[in-house]
Amino acid sequence: MDTASFGGTAGSGGPSSPTAAGALSHIRVLDLSRILAGPWCTQILADLGADVIKVERPGQGDDTRTWGPPFVQDAQGADSAQSSYYTACNRNKRAVAIDIAQPEGQALVRQLAARSDVVVENFKVGGLQRYGLDYDSLSALNPGLVYCSITGFGQTGPYAARAGYDLMIQAMSGMMSITGRADREAGGGPLKVGVAVIDLFTGTYASSAILAALEARRASGRGQHIDMALLDVGMAVLANQAAAFLNTGETPQRMGNVHPSLAPYEDFPTADGAMLLAIGNDGQFARFCMAADRPGLAADARFLTNTLRVRHRAVLLPLLQAVTRERTTADWIALLETCAVPCGPINDIGQAFADAQVQARELAVTQTRADGLAIRSVASPIRLSATPPVLRHAPPALGEHTAQVLDELGVDGAAQAAWRARGVIA
Numbered sequence: 001m002d003t004a005s006f007g008g009t010a011g012s013g014g015p016s017s018p019t020a021a022g023a024l025s026h027i028r029v030l031d032l033s034r035i036l037a038g039p040w041c042t043q044i045l046a047d048l049g050a051d052v053i054k055v056e057r058p059g060q061g062d063d064t065r066t067w068g069p070p071f072v073q074d075a076q077g078a079d080s081a082q083s084s085y086y087t088a089c090n091r092n093k094r095a096v097a098i099d100i101a102q103p104e105g106q107a108l109v110r111q112l113a114a115r116s117d118v119v120v121e122n123f124k125v126g127g128l129q130r131y132g133l134d135y136d137s138l139s140a141l142n143p144g145l146v147y148c149s150i151t152g153f154g155q156t157g158p159y160a161a162r163a164g165y166d167l168m169i170q171a172m173s174g175m176m177s178i179t180g181r182a183d184r185e186a187g188g189g190p191l192k193v194g195v196a197v198i199d200l201f202t203g204t205y206a207s208s209a210i211l212a213a214l215e216a217r218r219a220s221g222r223g224q225h226i227d228m229a230l231l232d233v234g235m236a237v238l239a240n241q242a243a244a245f246l247n248t249g250e251t252p253q254r255m256g257n258v259h260p261s262l263a264p265y266e267d268f269p270t271a272d273g274a275m276l277l278a279i280g281n282d283g284q285f286a287r288f289c290m291a292a293d294r295p296g297l298a299a300d301a302r303f304l305t306n307t308l309r310v311r312h313r314a315v316l317l318p319l320l321q322a323v324t325r326e327r328t329t330a331d332w333i334a335l336l337e338t339c340a341v342p343c344g345p346i347n348d349i350g351q352a353f354a355d356a357q358v359q360a361r362e363l364a365v366t367q368t369r370a371d372g373l374a375i376r377s378v379a380s381p382i383r384l385s386a387t388p389p390v391l392r393h394a395p396p397a398l399g400e401h402t403a404q405v406l407d408e409l410g411v412d413g414a415a416q417a418a419w420r421a422r423g424v425i426a
Contacts, residue, residue, distance in 0.1 A: 007217065009269045016064040020190060021049060021224070021387070021390070022047070022048050022049015022050070022388075022389060022390040023048045023049055023056070023139045023387035023388055024045055024048040024049040024391075025049035025050070025051075025067050025138060025355070026050075027045070027049075027050040027051070027054040027117045027118065027214065028050065028115065028117050028118070028120065028216075029042055029046070029050045029051065029053070029116060029117065029118040029119075029120065030044050030051070030053055030055065030056050030109070030112050030116040030119045030120070030122040031053060031054040031055065031093065031118065031120050032109070032128070032133070032206065033120050033150065034056070034062040034122065034123075035062070035063055035064055035122070035199070036064070036089055036166070036196055036200070036203070036230075037122060037150050037166075037198075037199040037200075037202040037203045037230065038120050038121065038203065038206070039054075039062070039064075039090055039203070040089045040199065040200055040204070041091065041120055041148070041202075041204070041206040041207045041210070042054070042093065042120050042204030042206040042229040043089050043090060043091060043093070043125040043203075044203065044204065044380075044382075045118070045207055045210065046091070046092035046093050047091075047092055047382065047389040047391075048380075048382065048387075048389060048390075049285070049379040049387070049390055050118075050348070052092065052093040052094065053093070053096060053112060053116075053401075053405055054090065054093045054094065054095045054096070054396070055096055055097075055098050055100070055109060055112075055302055056095060056096070056097050056098075056398060056399070056423060057099060057100075057424070058097040058098070058099050058114075058398075058399065058423055058425065059097075059171045059398075059426060060098070061095075061142070061398040061399075062086060062087045062090070062235075064083060064086040064088045065082070065083055066083060066087075066403070067083045067085040067400065068083035068085065069083075069085065070085065070251040071083055071084060071185070071411050072087060072373060072374075072375055073372060073392065074425065075239075075372070075374070076286035076374055077234070079254060080373055081352035082373060082375070082395070082397075083172070086395060087375050087377055087395040088378075088395065089203075090395040091367060091375075091377055091391070091393065091395045092390070092392050092393050093393060093395075093396060094392065094396065094398035094400070094401035094404065094405060095397065095398060095399060095400045095401050095426070096149075096399060096401055096402040096406070097402050097403075097425055097426035098402075098404045098424065098425055099373050099423055099424050099425070100131050100133065100158075101144030102412070102422075102423075102424050104419055104422075104424045105424050105425070106132055106133060108406070108409070108411075108424075108425070109131075109133055109411055110132065110133070110137075110141060112405070113133070113138045113141065113142060113145065114138075114141045114142050115142075115409075116145065117144070117145070117214065117276060118136070118145070118146045118147075118148065118210055119138060119145060119146070119147045119148065119334065120148045120150070120206070120210075121133075121148070121149055121150070122149070122150040122151065122165050123149075123151075123324070124151065124161065125149075125151055125155055125160050125161055131203045131325070135225045137145040139223060139225075141284060143221075143222055143224045144208060144217055144221060144222060145223040145230065146210055146213040146217065147223065147224075147225050147226065147227065148206055148209065148213075148224040148226040148228060149211055149225065149226075149227055150202060150203075150206060150230075151164060151228070151229055151230070152164010152169065152229065152230045152231065153167065153229050153230070153231050154227055154228075154229030154231070155227045155229075155230060156226065156227075159231075164229075164230045165230075166196035166197070166199045166230065167192055167196075169198045169230045169231055169233075169234040170192050170193065170197070170198055171190070171192075171236065172193040172231060173231060173234030173235050173238065174235075174238060174241075175192075175193070175194050175197075175198070175200070175234060175237075175390060176190040176191060176192055177252075177253075177254065178238075178241055178252050178253070178254055179191045179192065179193060179234070179253075179254065179257070179304070180254050181254060181256040182253065182255060182256065183254070185250065185256065188254065189254075189350075190254070190360075191254075195245065195330075196262055197202040197237075198230050198233060198234045198237075199230070200235050200348070201210045201234075201236075202228055202230050202232050203344045204235040205233055206228045206234075206268055208331055209226045209228065210226065210348065213226060213302055232384040237421070240260075242416055244260070244261075247408075249394070257276075257350060258313070259308065261306075262279070262280060262306060262310065263306065263309040263310045263313045263316060263317075264277050264309070264316065264317065264320055265277070265278050265279060265280070266278050266317075267310065268320060268321055268324040269321055269324055269325050269347060270324055270325060270327060270328055270332055271325055271326065271327055271329075271331075272326075272328045272329060273329050273346075274329065274346050275324070275332050275333065275344065275345060275346065276327045276343060276344050276345070277320075277324070277336075277341075277342070278342040278344075279342065279395045280306075280342065281306065281342065282304070282305055282306060283308070284340070284341050285298060285303070285306075286338075287340065287341050288336065290339070290343045291335050291336060291338075291339050291341065292323050292324075294319075294323055297316075297319065297320075303316055303368070309356040310410075329345055332349075333345065338396060343405055359376060361379075362379060363379045363381075364376060364377075364378065364379070365376055365377055365379045365391060367379075367391060367393075367394035368394060369396065369397060369400075370394075370397070370400060371397060373394075375394050375395055377395070394426045398426070399425070399426045400418075402425050403416060406425070
């Protein structure tokens, strides 16, 4: 039995009991996806209580199982065989190992799909058709099935057959063109975001689309096919930068930590390091100037409004940098918090997890797998007062729940043993 440690109570980010029912406890999801975008989507659904059955290839599993180092450490502090990457997006799932290249494996997956509400897959376009596991085949068995396909470029268009990866989409969508320091600065040039943000956003959008399709099914009784593309998501999350181009025709450029439409809104040097100042309106700027003993800056005709401050950024920033060097980061944060000026430290990840607010929100959770491996992960950020996210299963070992799931399908032990001997299951 998987166990979990919880620091909070229901409604505070972690339920008081691993047996508590989640908001989606009535939903079953068949997860045929791997790597990140699909598993991130299904982990969101699993955290909300859905019964997610993750199907992996016997003997190999999801590619990310071996994406390391780093690996989860065992009780003796040595590396286990479990990569930490896999654990980031596969908790709360039951893992079965089925070879879909074999007819018996395909039949098993079809049985699971017939009993599921949702299927999530990220094979190439048409990749599951030859196994009889595509949307048309499975919806014929289960008309209420919500089937979500995640690909690099979508089910249509000239690039539909291409494989797509997060880094490729960060480059193609223009995201890397606005990330990093300007070409004229030291270290300038295109830069990827520090996490696979397109995959993560795609997984999040996909979970929303699935919930919308499930709600639509309540009225129609029928499921539908969801077509999610990394490129579509990459373009969508350009947000205000895309809107700026579409409405002005001007191509946004890399600006480092500078906000294109706000000033001052970036990192500033302090007496012992740096801090982040995020001033979003004129009132905040005036309060900063008063706290910094520079009321004249707020009265300066060049800096009276945000629009003027953006236009005179080259003059304003050196003046502010000279001021911020006068105090330590901690002193600035303490001072500016008293007058409601948004600011904060620039933490590394270790410092972030040590932060008092992060700890108060119980954002680090520990689950222990059936084999005794203790695995830590970041808690779900979704806070529901009545049906909060539930921790039920630690990120599973390959095939950990195969026998359990097949027992539920009514497959007898002799058949399971025969299939296991032939590599159909593991």
